[in-house]
Amino acid sequence: MIRTTPFHERVSAANETGLWSHWAGYLVAEKYQVAEKFEYFAIRNSAGVFDTSPLYKYRIHGRDAESFLAGVLARDIRTCRPGRAQYTIWCDDRGFVLEDGVIFRHSTDEFHLTAARPNLAYLGDLVGRRQVIIEDVSDHYAALAVQGPKSREILAALAPEVADLPYFRLVTSKVWDVPVTISRTGYTGDLGYEIWTPADDAVRVWDAVMDAGAGRGIIPFGQIALLMARIEAGLLLIDVDFESSRFAWNDHHRSTPIELGLGWMFRTIDGDDRAFIGKEAIRRELAGGTSRWSTVGLVVDWEEHDRRYRDAGLIAPKDHVPVPYEMMLYDHKHRRVGYATSFMYSPVLQRHVGIARVRPKLARPGTRVNLEVTIDHRYEMVGAEVARLPLYNPARKTA
Amino acid sequence: MSKKHNYDAIVVGGGHNGLVNGAYLAKAGLKTLILERRHLVGGAAITEELLPGFHFTTFSYALSLLRPEVIHELELTKHGFMPLLMPTSFAPGWDGEYLVLGKDHNENLREIARLSPRDADAYEQYDHDMARVCQAIKPLLDTIPPNLQSKDPEELARLAALGAYLRDLEPRVLHNAVRLLTGSAADFLDDYFESPLLKGFLASSAIIGSKLGPMSQGSGLVLLYHNIGEHDGAFGTWAFHKGGNGGFTQVLARAAEAFGAEIRLEAPVVAVTTKNGKATGVTLEDGTEFDAKVVVSALDPRRTFLELVDPRELPTDLVEDIDRFRFQGTSAKVNFALDGIPRFPALGDRWDMFRGFTNIGPSMEYLERAYDDAKYGWYSARPYIDGAVQSTIDPDMAPPGKHVMSCFIQYAPYHLRESDWDTERDRFGDTVQATLESFFPGFGDLVIHREVVTPLDIERVVGLSEGNIFAGEFLAPQMFFFRPAPGWNQYRTPIKGYYQCGSGTHPGGCVMGAPGRLASQQILGDLKK
Numbered sequence: 001m002i003r004t005t006p007f008h009e010r011v012s013a014a015n016e017t018g019l020w021s022h023w024a025g026y027l028v029a030e031k032y033q034v035a036e037k038f039e040y041f042a043i044r045n046s047a048g049v050f051d052t053s054p055l056y057k058y059r060i061h062g063r064d065a066e067s068f069l070a071g072v073l074a075r076d077i078r079t080c081r082p083g084r085a086q087y088t089i090w091c092d093d094r095g096f097v098l099e100d101g102v103i104f105r106h107s108t109d110e111f112h113l114t115a116a117r118p119n120l121a122y123l124g125d126l127v128g129r130r131q132v133i134i135e136d137v138s139d140h141y142a143a144l145a146v147q148g149p150k151s152r153e154i155l156a157a158l159a160p161e162v163a164d165l166p167y168f169r170l171v172t173s174k175v176w177d178v179p180v181t182i183s184r185t186g187y188t189g190d191l192g193y194e195i196w197t198p199a200d201d202a203v204r205v206w207d208a209v210m211d212a213g214a215g216r217g218i219i220p221f222g223q224i225a226l227l228m229a230r231i232e233a234g235l236l237l238i239d240v241d242f243e244s245s246r247f248a249w250n251d252h253h254r255s256t257p258i259e260l261g262l263g264w265m266f267r268t269i270d271g272d273d274r275a276f277i278g279k280e281a282i283r284r285e286l287a288g289g290t291s292r293w294s295t296v297g298l299v300v301d302w303e304e305h306d307r308r309y310r311d312a313g314l315i316a317p318k319d320h321v322p323v324p325y326e327m328m329l330y331d332h333k334h335r336r337v338g339y340a341t342s343f344m345y346s347p348v349l350q351r352h353v354g355i356a357r358v359r360p361k362l363a364r365p366g367t368r369v370n371l372e373v374t375i376d377h378r379y380e381m382v383g384a385e386v387a388r389l390p391l392y393n394p395a396r397k398t399a
Numbered sequence: 400m401s402k403k404h405n406y407d408a409i410v411v412g413g414g415h416n417g418l419v420n421g422a423y424l425a426k427a428g429l430k431t432l433i434l435e436r437r438h439l440v441g442g443a444a445i446t447e448e449l450l451p452g453f454h455f456t457t458f459s460y461a462l463s464l465l466r467p468e469v470i471h472e473l474e475l476t477k478h479g480f481m482p483l484l485m486p487t488s489f490a491p492g493w494d495g496e497y498l499v500l501g502k503d504h505n506e507n508l509r510e511i512a513r514l515s516p517r518d519a520d521a522y523e524q525y526d527h528d529m530a531r532v533c534q535a536i537k538p539l540l541d542t543i544p545p546n547l548q549s550k551d552p553e554e555l556a557r558l559a560a561l562g563a564y565l566r567d568l569e570p571r572v573l574h575n576a577v578r579l580l581t582g583s584a585a586d587f588l589d590d591y592f593e594s595p596l597l598k599g600f601l602a603s604s605a606i607i608g609s610k611l612g613p614m615s616q617g618s619g620l621v622l623l624y625h626n627i628g629e630h631d632g633a634f635g636t637w638a639f640h641k642g643g644n645g646g647f648t649q650v651l652a653r654a655a656e657a658f659g660a661e662i663r664l665e666a667p668v669v670a671v672t673t674k675n676g677k678a679t680g681v682t683l684e685d686g687t688e689f690d691a692k693v694v695v696s697a698l699d700p701r702r703t704f705l706e707l708v709d710p711r712e713l714p715t716d717l718v719e720d721i722d723r724f725r726f727q728g729t730s731a732k733v734n735f736a737l738d739g740i741p742r743f744p745a746l747g748d749r750w751d752m753f754r755g756f757t758n759i760g761p762s763m764e765y766l767e768r769a770y771d772d773a774k775y776g777w778y779s780a781r782p783y784i785d786g787a788v789q790s791t792i793d794p795d796m797a798p799p800g801k802h803v804m805s806c807f808i809q810y811a812p813y814h815l816r817e818s819d820w821d822t823e824r825d826r827f828g829d830t831v832q833a834t835l836e837s838f839f840p841g842f843g844d845l846v847i848h849r850e851v852v853t854p855l856d857i858e859r860v861v862g863l864s865e866g867n868i869f870a871g872e873f874l875a876p877q878m879f880f881f882r883p884a885p886g887w888n889q890y891r892t893p894i895k896g897y898y899q900c901g902s903g904t905h906p907g908g909c910v911m912g913a914p915g916r917l918a919s920q921q922i923l924g925d926l927k928k
């Protein structure tokens with residue numbers, strides 16, 4: 001039997017569509033209302049809540065927790081002081097990405113790590129003689145993402161600490177009488193927070209948030225709206241934009257952090273005295289410029305796109321639901337130069353956009369490529385431009 | 400003599416078309432000045448905070464016809480362009496009957512089948528036929544129409560190309576287009592449907608802004624026009640811009656300024672100055688003069704030809720044509736600040752159906768009878784109302800828990816037979832409110848504030864003659880080749896350097912931007928010659 005999340009009582013009552021999907025073994029709403037685009041606009045214009053409980057959550061603590069994580073995570077955890085969070089990845093020794101997640105530092109020696117996949121054995125095997133305890137606390141906590149321009153005023157009404165909580169910081173607080181941790185994090189690229197609450201109190205937290213958001217346009221949003229927002233935000237998704245090196249069958253399915261556009265994590269790698277897994281390979285890749293790919297944003301030439309369809313007597317499709325397949329990219333000589341891993345029509349950008357891999361020499365914003373689409377059951381090329389990620393990046397996200 | 404200022408181009412009027420036009424001219428590198436009479440830009444597309452926290456779309460309130468080209472070419476998304484989806488449309492009927500349409504096609508068919516099983520698949524056919532006509536006609540909105548009067552080989556070639564385009568359309572599509580462009584909406588809809596409520600709902604688009612009933616020949620054109628807009632690629636879909644249509648014109652103003660256009664508020668132009676048949680600039684009410692070789696009027700045709708310039712400088716035919724150009728506004732607004740969401744008893748406590756248009760026009764007959772009153776010079780005893788509780792979609796429009804409701808009303812003829820609008824204002828407001836009360840019992844108790852906008856207000860405040868919301872009626876003899884006058888449908892005027900770009904030019908009114916955009920193409924083309 002598929003499991004339900006601690007918010008299920010509320011989530012199931014709110015889902016008017018009967019459309020569910022399975023995420024990490026949990027039942028989650030595809031969308032709550034017929035118009036998932038309306039849910040998306042809650043993220044971009046008012047506020048939305050998203051049940052993100054199915055994430056794997058690990059509590060990592062003990063005297064050596066920091067030094068342990070410094071050797072496992074690619075990003076230097078020592079720069080993450082208590083009360084802060086970091087988006088990070090972990091790699092294998094060949095410098096290929098295993099997974100990504102967010103690490104929350106509660107104190108000098110107490111961390112929480114979220115992940116899309118189970119990692120207990122993997123992390124446990126790396127502990128060695130260090131004094132570190134890793135616990136799977138996935139079921140202990142429920143997580144509610146509250147995202148959108150009005151998320152701050154809504155949450156501040158419940159937990160005043162939120163009012164001046166900076167980007168990627170966390171704070172312990174109370175929502176009604178429930179002890180929670182609130183972090184200024186999320187997967188939408190907008191102003192937003194995540195509330196980490198004991199599973200047993202989840203429903204109370206949901207009610208408190210919905211109550212505080214009443215009249216401010218708050219609604220729950222499902223997977224589709226989340227995926228729309230994250231593409232605009234240029235946030236990668238495992239098994240869509242990349243695969244874990246652990247489970248990839250060959251190197252075509254593996255990516256390095258630099259190939260994924262995460263090179264910014266290694267700006268100080270030369271002065272970095274850590275020995276973290278994959279470091280040497282990453283350093284070699286940086287020094288040798290051997291990356292096979294660059295991860296970039298893609299923005300379709302609207303004029304050409306619309307004309308192509310019009311000339312065929314069709315209405316140009318502008319579907320905001322992300323497509324579930326890869327789309328090929330070519331250069332002007334019809335050589336294959338990459339592929340889009342995520343693709344959709346963006347309502348706020350009013351363009352077809354995507355996240356794509358291209359050969360590094362084509363990664364400069366503005367570079368022209370051709371995207372393969374099908375029109376009248378034939379492959380056709382439509383021009384597109386390489387663009388910087390994130391594609392949508394409102395100032396309020398970090399302000 | 401007052402100090403002179405030099406520009407390459409001056410746009411008179413900071414409505415959305417003036418802003419669009421000025422933005423394109425500035426983008427092309429012209430030193431451009433946009434002069435707006437009022438303290439804010441936007442013209443008929445403004446949002447005003449009439450009560451603290453309550454934002455009213457005083458006039459225009461929804462978006463659909465805006466050309467995608469304008470969005471892209473003027474890079475509006477950089478400046479906050481955000482059309483918010485309306486997830487529902489609601490048509491309350493009599494005796495608890497209703498229709499709620501949403502974003503799931505099949506669910507809509509079920510909903511329609513509740514009224515008439517036959518109408519469900521007729522609706523699919525109608526939707527498809529309408530989309531095909533829209534797709535066929537759409538390119539005509541985005542190109543400068545040929546000049547029928549011209550013998551210029553280029554113009555003759557364009558006329559021939561238009562003929563070839565029409566010839567190549569599927570005969571059925573062309574025929575449907577002609578039926579719509581010339582016939583009545585009622586006849587067209589009767590061909591498909593039997594449900595009075597559904598027909599009333601669809602026919603409502605056929606009367607907006609026009610002194611026509613759904614049974615009048617010519618209402619088909621208005622129906623088509625209101626379906627040809629698109630929102631994210633879907634024809635006939637409407638959105639509320641963030642912050643109302645005034646939010647949209649603020650975006651436009653930012654875009655225009657980003658391209659280098661200068662906008663001056665509280666700068667009413669009294670005259671376009673000319674010399675030897677050429678435009679030389681403008682004079683403001685306070686006597687300030689501005690020089691430019693290009694002057695563009697974004698006002699309606701009456702003001703463009705009969706007020707800003709001396710009609711004696713124009714060909715007599717043109718002056719007569721403009722004299723005959725029909726405005727006869729018939730629309731009004733009543734905007735409400737509400738203490739809560741209205742209640743439709745048959746749907747209990749449900750309110751999700753208010754997240755879009757609420758269409759009070761329960762049958763074509765209801766609409767036609769509303770029109771009957773207007774024919775004889777009075778406002779409708781039971782008016783047509785297009786309501787929009789925008790705060791359900793955009794919470795910034797009203798304080799938490801409160802709402803704003805924009806109500807577009809017909810018919811409210813500009814010329815009242817036995818009274819005048821300033822006298823009738825409150826009685827008219829009461830009539831509208833009573834109609835709402837009959838559908839939503841208890842409505843009156845929710846009203847915190849009421850703003851009545853009469854056709855006379857539209858004329859006085861925005862400057863749209865006789866309060867016609869489109870700067871001239873949508874009548875076949877006033878469209879395409881003939882908008883605003885035969886031979887002057889290409890944004891030029893007989894005065895060299897003096898152009899027109901308001902809603903009185905092709906394709907016409909609505910928050911569309913097409914006139915402003917096409918006029919800029921003509922101007923820039925002429926400058927290159």
Ligand SMILES: Cc1cc2nc3c(=O)[nH]c(=O)nc-3n(C[C@H](O)[C@H](O)[C@H](O)COP(=O)(O)OP(=O)(O)OC[C@H]3O[C@@H](n4cnc5c(N)ncnc54)[C@H](O)[C@@H]3O)c2cc1C
Binds near residue numbers: 436461697901910
């Ligand atoms: C009540 C109402 C509701 C409507 N609802 C909708 C709707 O929901 N959706 C839609 O698409 N369309 C709607 N419309 C139609 C649409 O709003 C108009 O067609 C459109 O906004 C007109 O734009 P414009 O730029 O051509 O002219 P205007 O908006 O009329 O702009 C003209 C500008 O010129 C200024 N001006 C006038 N005289 C002078 C002068 N001498 N010197 C300087 N400036 C001057 C005016 O102040 C004004 O700002 C509505 C219109 C009205 C009136």
